[in-house]
Amino acid sequence: MADIALIDRPAEIPVRMLPNNVEAEAAFLGAVLIDNRVIEELSTPLRPDHFFEPVHGRIYERVQQLLDRKAVVTPVTLKPYFEADEALKDLGGASYLARLTADGQGLLAPRELAEQIYDLALLRELVSVGRNLVDSALDTSESVDPMEQVSAAEAALYAVAEGAATGTDAQGFAMATRTALGMIEQALLSGGHISGTTTGLHTVNEKIGGLHDSDLVILAGRPGMGKTSLATNIAFNAAERLRSDIADGIAADKSVGAAVAFFSLEMSADQLATRILAEQSGISSEALRMGKISRDDFQQLSYASQRLAELPLYIDDTPALSIAALRTRARRLKRRHDIGLVVVDYLQLLQGSGRANDNRVNEISEISRGLKTLAKELSVPVIALSQLSRAVEQRDDKRPMLSDLRESGSIEQDADMVWFVFREDYYVAAKEPKRPGEADDAKTHEVHAAWAAEMEKVYGLAELIVAKQRHGSTGKVRLKFEPRITRFSDLAEDAMAAHSYD
CATH class of the missing domain: 1.10.860.10 (DNAb Helicase; Chain A)
Structure with missing residues (x-):
């Protein structure tokens, strides 16, 4: 057998100058x-x-x-x-x-x-x-x-493709100041509310100033609260704003909208599309899935689908993605479609590296750090949905707190903002007493009437609790939720008479 030549033979390799002119x-x-x-x-x-x-x-x-x-x-x-x-x-x-x-x-x-x-x-x-x-x-x-x-090699090659320096040199303060002034100018031109990407919800934009580049936003809630619905609403609103601005002749870099990458590890792409169609057509998701619609409804649906055909919203429903694979796919979408917002539904379904799998807390820490790194690397906001622990259900006040985040230490630390979705009507509905019949006594009727009055007072109301915000104050924003079409929206002026947010 012939001798295998050694790879490293520096004496035979000529020294070449780096490319220059x-x-x-x-x-x-x-x-x-x-x-x-x-x-x-x-x-x-x-x-x-x-x-x-x-x-x-x-x-x-x-x-x-x-x-x-x-x-x-x-x-x-x-x-x-x-x-x-x-x-x-x-x-x-x-x-x-x-x-x-x-x-x-x-x-x-x-x-x-x-x-x-x-x-x-x-x-x-x-x-x-x-x-x-x-x-x-x-x-x-x-x-x-x-x-x-x-x-790491893909990240380095992406940086070269984007024209960014691969070194870690410190940025001059003059450049950082120019970037900050650019954000302030955008907020001024938008009417004094948004310095980043719009959420499409006026009261939320007022509270947080829009979604900021390089931010990791954790959106958490118990099952049934509507966190996927809210994330889908925000993704649609940002993509629709970009589409309409471009149609109006506004340059993409001047728009407060953004092309969106939606990584859905829980729902399929067609299920998400059905939700958006329901929201835009006003027809319930359940009716759409079961085909219980009239011809007029179908025409309305066709019109809505035509408007959504050019929406810059890209859905990746690959299951069991690793954080490394998600970052690779996000870089590719950034290069091909210049995405300005990434949504991940949801964080706990992502996988870390093989070495971290033996410890779930370490794996979640790796995933949350990876999402924050992705936000900084692509210079886009990343919204990651997260589960809450069952500790919420043990309290009288069901409003979530930061300590309720599952494996919360690293998630809370890495996040720039933490939002909780809370709907009181969900818990009030679960406490419905026995429905009274004709033979029941007055007390049974009275108890059910009191419950019905309480339910009427809270039905369709939701709270977005901003539990952490690096750019401003914490507090809550009151929203309207339409469960039939899974849509969050701003409350009407009379409903916000007391206060729109704390």
Whole structure:
């Protein structure tokens, strides 16, 4: 048998330079210094770290800072900032800035130069990802999980595809401030209520300011409270707002709506679609499932389905997903459809890595951390539904608390917001006394009448309890719930006369 050649033979592998074009960088900077408007016309998101030559990166960063101050940038105005730059002295000192503008060739094709600088930076990031991938794949120690390596590699490749740096450099405060001002501007333009994605519920938006990018929102409730209905309502409202805004000529990045990825581990895609059809057509879900509808109802249903055909709502009903697989699928949807909201129904049905399966609390901790990481990685809000423990049923006041979250420690810690859905009519209905007949005494009639009066007072009312919120105050929002079509909506003005939320 022939000898197997060793993979690692560094003596025979030539040293290759990382992809770069320093001349293109110099020509582009020269064009910018001759005509500052070049930067305003760029379609490529060029950043200082995209330049291969560090000096060029520092020059570009200073140019951006001066332009932000509305200053005119020329070699002369730049000179004071680089007189002490040791690396620039090796290139000829401050006179190098003047040489950049000597021939002006960059003005012939500044956009093309910027695109080439950007593309080469992405190739360098890809080389870095490849090196790290090879290094980690050659690690055969027992502590290494190959599937985790695959997931990490996918995340790194996604970052390259999105044009994000794969490093962990700290972000300048100026950039963070610009992002914050952008959110404040969006809230101002929306009428002073929403700085993120809309929930479609006015009173909820007023309380939380919309769904914020990078936030993990935990939506919890006991069975029968309507948490899946509320999540479906919010997903539909966000997708419908984006669709209508685009139809009205509003750019997607200016809309408070969003394309939505709905991961349904409990219900099938057609069951979720039936719920949305029921909500939009006004026909009960039960009637739709059993076919108990008239011809007029069917026409109404057909009209509703036509309106929903172009809805940017993507449902993945794959059962028993692992957190790693969910993150992979979410990245793919972000790349293909630019989703702006992820909904997971529900958290306890997700699976962790094999190593955490021996301890359910550790597995839930891994899943909640993974969902928070996903929110930050894609820069979208993630709504994850969660079960509550049975401790709620043992109390007189059935309103949930943070301690009622199952395996609550890590979920409560990782979440930016925790919401509880509570419907008092659910519990009042369960306490219905014996229905009185003609032969029953007055006391039986009186007891049932008192129950009926209490039921009438609370029927169709729901509370969204905001138990944790990093961006603002906690409290509760009162909503209307229509169980026939599983729809949450804002209460009418007269019903909110006392207070819409605490």
